[in-house]
Amino acid sequence: MVRKLVKLPVIGEDEVLYHYTKLNGIQGIILERCMRATKSSFLNDTNEMYYILHVIRDVIGKIECPEWKELLTSQVLDTVLEMDRSSYYIVSFSTEPDSITLWAEFGDHTGYNIGFESGSLLKIMDTRQVVSYHGYVIYDRKEQEEMLRELLFERIPAALGISFEAMMSVAVAEPESDMFLKVKKLIQKALGIYALFFKQEEFAAEKEYRIAFKERGNSRILFREKEGFLAPYIAIDLSGGKKKLPIRSITVAPKNHIDLAREGMKEYLRSHGYQVDVELSRIKLRY
Template sequence: MAEHIKLAEALEWQFRNEVDKQVRKTHESGQTLYHYTSLQSLMGMVETNNLWMSKGNFLNDSSELVYFSNVLKSVISKMKIQNETELWRLFIRELKLSMNRFLKKIEESGFEVYIFSMSHSQDSLALWYNYAKGEGYNLGFYVEDLLKKTSVFPDESNVVHGLVVYDRQEQELVLMNFLIETFKLVTQYEVEEVKKALPAHFFSVIATCAIFFKDPAFQSEEEYRIAYMNTSGETQPEARFRAQNGVIIPYIAVDFEERLPISHITIGPKNNIDIAKRGMEHYLNSKGYNMQEISISKSVAALRY
């Protein structure tokens, strides 16, 4: 029996370790990721030296919830064992209850998660249309410099970043690995302590997988997400609000204090104004950016209306 450390603490450590292995990916030095956005949002972030993380309304999308629920059900069915113990039955029961609590929380009050989405694709027609209406811009960020700022949050452990997983087999394998490692750990503890510790742990696992699993139909997005989720109920950054496409978007701001780690800017395919590039160069220069370190180009994607 493991008495040297409480189960809740052991599960927290194990969860962070598994996130590092299963979700986060190691980036090559100097790699750039791209954030598609409007000119208004681009200027807002540059003016304030803030990164804007929008509230993740995707979790209110019933189709995405149904998709993840099916992934979880499939994994549970594949994890059945011949000689079920009382602990195993408790484990599966708590897992199902945690999923139900997660769905209820979203239905009643919404799950508080804020996301900054980027892509490996510098010039994607689908992303131009979906996120910038073809006439916006995308900001290329130095990944390493961007991820260093996760420490600005009140609880850095609430920040998870990594590639979105689109392959169904890989999704099931990631989730199964989370659960198998959890079960191995809880077998070392008394049943009553397991009952108390599993709900919070399962909620973290479910929330993380729901954020980073998407239907294979979206694979062309090649999305990389930085997500801040408050599962502990502790104080979180104050939400702000901005207008976008006629609706109000809640967001939180990550303050870089100085300039954002921008490496490249691409001008959307619908923007045919010749002075767009010169205007952007002059604007960034006026904000103190070194234009020897930032390249600006026009999209070559063919966009017809």
Template sequence: MESEKTLAGKLEQHALQGFNKQITRIQEAGQSLYHYTGLTSLMGMIETNRLWMSKGTFLNDSSELVYFSGILKTVLDKMQVSDKGNLWGMFIEELQQTLDHFMKEIEESGFEVYVFSMSQTEDSLALWYNYAKGDGYNIGFSAEELLEKINHYLLETGLLHGLVVYSRREQETILEDLLMESFELISGYQEEQVTSVLADHFFSVMASCAIFFKDATFKSEEEYRIAIISRGELDGKVKFRARNGVIIPYIEVSFEEKLPISHITIGPKNNIDIAKSGIEHYVRSKGYDLETVTVSKSVAALRY
């Protein structure tokens, strides 16, 4: 019979591959994804040819990871109705215990999530206000090129990417399917082999879903996320930056060549006349062709 280590590896692979199959990807050729940010971050990423991925608990919506616990409780209540024997009972009990400690342990353990958020919306008033304070910038990336470049990280680093899910019904279905597949995977093992590996596996499933599940009130953001889940493998790679008076932990994903930028938009609150020419001069100096990287001013109307 296979060892607990082998089972843990199978469950880890299932958590990543199974979730990747559930999440919708950008399919349309020529589509762009937009990252709303400040000038310091924009210049930092262009200077280094790296994406800056912020630690999950430091995202603007501090309730994101909390929201997921309600989804899991609903799914857990539904699954508790079934009776599939002793192994099922242990599975449900371990799931309940992991839920009870999820928020506390994701803060205190080495389990960390880093996220790079983008949107399918090019010029959103809400996104300008929430993520760039109106006077920031957004970077338009060629979705096809960007995702092609990061795909080789998928299984090596626990990297996930896809559209955020806003439908409560769809969220519950995705989570329930993942958990049922997990139970099928362990069904050939003895209970004592399973108990030692389930907690870590449930954390992987929970973290993956928590990253990509948001309340329907955020649907207008049309968010696409790239996320890396780590259990300490990123020690020594975490950097820090200041944003709105707060220190933000982040990691970098490196590109061998220039970032696949297609467009840069200047925020609606930025009324500095030379902002456009300044950005154009800057990106040109970094080797970008202004025939392929366009710069424009937001047409959104902010009122203060």
């Protein structure tokens, strides 16, 4: 039921998703045909669950009925952090083809980005392991609040076949009722998903797009070194059917503007059967 409640804006099939990485990341994608999905709680923005709590508190804070407001705050929000959202693994992309922010963060100015045809990539991923959710990361606070208002006041009551007012009246009268326990669980689970796709406006330059995979019983958890600690990830198999990946382009980072970087990448791609444009970043850096 939660999948029907969570509504995310998604990319068009013919649009391009850019994955910023280092050279060994490019080689792993092309040679091994896999990408790394990092455990959500180990991403750079570890306060995402706390952030969404601020957003939903503002939404609930505008409810006029004090009893409803108090009940939702004490029975739902104060227990949200008990929810385990760490079972989701994320592959991050951007819709920005040449971002100085992402070059610095993921490529250390010496990396690359690889542009994928989004529709084909999602189909390949979904062939080998189920894509749980995917969508644009939302940075605008007003849009975030509107999405949560729709969840709380419309989608959840509609899923239960009842109005929000009737739902809350029952909840106040019987806070331990099966109906309200179900409401609590639906709100908590939906917030756990939205937390993966909500960020503060300060991160808007990233123009991030996320693909989320739920950890399953047969998932093989691997580990990679990240800034001095070990980050869990799962390998996302990209070998689904086609011989070649739907790569549209590769761009070389600003600090990597040497002929050998571009020509070496062209040769590497040709050796694996790809005829793909290799471009240089248009960003000019001062040294």
